[in-house]
Amino acid sequence: MRMHNADETCGIAQAATVLGDWWNVLVLREVARGHVRFDALAAEIGLSRKVLTERLGRLVASGVLCRSLYQRRPVRYEYLLTDAGTALIPLLVAMQDWGDRWVLGDGTLTGTADTESAEHARVHALAGTRLPDGLELPGTRGAALPPVAPDAAATVLFTYPGTGIAWGEPPIPGADGCTLENRLFREAWPDFRAAGVDVRGVSTQLVHEQAEFARAEEVPYVLLSDAAHRLAAALRLPTFRGAGRLRHKRLILVVDGERAVRHVLFPVVDIPGAVAESLRLAGSLVHR
Incomplete structure (x- = not known):
């Protein structure tokens, strides 16, 4: 498609040359989810090998993907996000948030979800899904950490909108209660540890915001920052926009040692x- 002269200096128009194709967007979505090999991408998207090869070539040429050799005989590559590709993750999550609210939903701004919603179906379909290899998030203990504790037989991973936030009027349904949730996990922490279960909380707040809260509330478990939306993209987690940023809706995942x-x-x-139920479910994994 021919571009207008004014588009030469328009960032939206230039980005559309990379993202303006249905298949390109879905390829990037799947790579962000950890499906980085050709056969996995073809299976997840349902593309023919010819079309997928063409789209991958375009994305590599555009500088948002790079090829990494993982097998020599026969030659096989993984397709990984470059820095430019990683910078597109917040855009992918924002697209999902818009689609959930305005296409799949009725436009209501909410921090929760109806049991008949697409978000509900998508999140519950995560059962059986493995978190991507190498995924780490900045944490309140000064280092990037995986969302799942590597030395625990089970991890309770909970996402929440954020603590210490003035949501404004009217309040967003389902968005409050984050401090209460963290306090309940804090109070139950000895029971989780006794059961051999780790707990990790995730929000899109910045690490220093989480650290201030953790110190004030004496939070004993790790809080992780998904401000770059890598976890949200990897698991296609539901979000909503509140107080100026995209935030996780509240959910709890019970994850095994694998x-x-x-x-x-x-x-x-x-x-x-939910806190009590997560302890019960995680404990049942440890003592199977």
């Missing part, structure tokens, strides 16, 4: 009940 999601709690409406 990084496979075994149980999903979403939406989380009864916070005390």
Whole structure:
């Protein structure tokens, strides 16, 4: 398609030359989810080998993917996000958020989800999914850490919108209660540890914001920052926009020692009940 002269200096128009193709966007979505090999990409997207080869070539030429050799005989490559590709992850998550709200939903701004919604179906389909290799997030203990504790037989991974936030009027349904949730996990921490279960909390707040909260509340478990939306993209987690940024909706994943999601709690409406249920479910994995 021929571009107008004014488009030569328009960032939107130039980005559209990379993202303006349905298949290109879906390829990037799957790479962000950890499907980085040709056969896995073809299976997830349902593309012919010819079309997928063409799209991968375009994305490599555009500088958003690079090829990494993982097998010599026969030659096989993984397709990895470059820095430019990684910078597209927030855009992919924003596209998903827009689609969930305005195409799949009725336009309502909410921090929760209806049990008949596409978000509900997508999140509950995570059961059996393994978290991608190498995924790490900045943490309150000064180092990037995986969302799942490598030395635990089970991890309870919970996402929440954020603590210490003035949501404004009217309040966003389902967005409050984050401090209560963290306090309940804090109080139950000895029971989780006694059961051999780790706990990790994730929000899109910055690390220093999480660290201030962790110090003030004496949070004993790790809080991780998904401000770059890598976890949201990897698992296609539901989000909403509040107080100026995209935020995770509240959910709980119970993950085993092999990084496979075994149980999903979403939406989380009864916070005390969900914390207790996550302990029960995670404990059952440890003592099988």
